Amino acid sequence: MQDIRKPVIILVRPQMGENIGAAARAMLNFGLTEMRLVAPRDGWPNPKAVAMASGAAGRVLDHAKVYPDLASAMEGVDFAFATTARGRDLTKPVYTPATAMEKARGHDGRCALIFGPERAGLENEDVARANAIVTVPVNPDFPSLNLAQAVLLLGYEWGRDELPPEPAPLQRRPDGEVPADRVEIERLGDHYEEKLAEAGFFFPETKAANMRLNLRNMWSRLSLTRGDVRILHGVLRQLTRR
Structure with a gap:
């Protein structure tokens, strides 16, 4: 059962199956299925088209x-938007994708978005x-959009109010992507301070305390993951092996 609140996507005389499949993917990204x-x-x-749709979009x-x-394809449609980059001699209101989809969301009947070959x-x-x-x-010197790109743009504007305001946080992350805790940062700082002291980095003695303080402050400012900490320990061990 199709959701009559959502626009119908009409592709007029599409030429390449790959573009039809890519358009299906763009549609499903934003919940459009007809x-x-x-x-x-x-x-x-x-x-x-099926190969390009790849997976779930195949159901579109x-x-x-x-x-x-086109006349028969507009069966049941109450209001239709034609997408075009070229100037026309026809007298019709012209909207940007954002304004058009705002009007589509407020329309009581069935809307259609029409795309050409x-x-x-x-x-x-x-x-x-x-x-x-x-x-x-778009850039007036190059106004042409790929069919799937055009579908994606209007699909995004249609679904924008229903999309989450920010990307969803990862629920499960590999250990290497987990933020390092304070103990891990402290141990990393200790490791570097030890090896730098052996190499004579803290010189002259009158500036050694301030240099150590600045280094410790630097470690605390960095947003390191546990994977970052392991890499930095490994780098230092390799550099001081000999």
């Missing part, structure tokens, strides 16, 4: 529907069937 394909160039299903392709034209994008006849245009503000 893909509609309009006259895919290489037919459907496409093994290259499993449920993708194929239509002969890789080589030339949507034709005017396609754009005419949409209610509004979405254009990404």
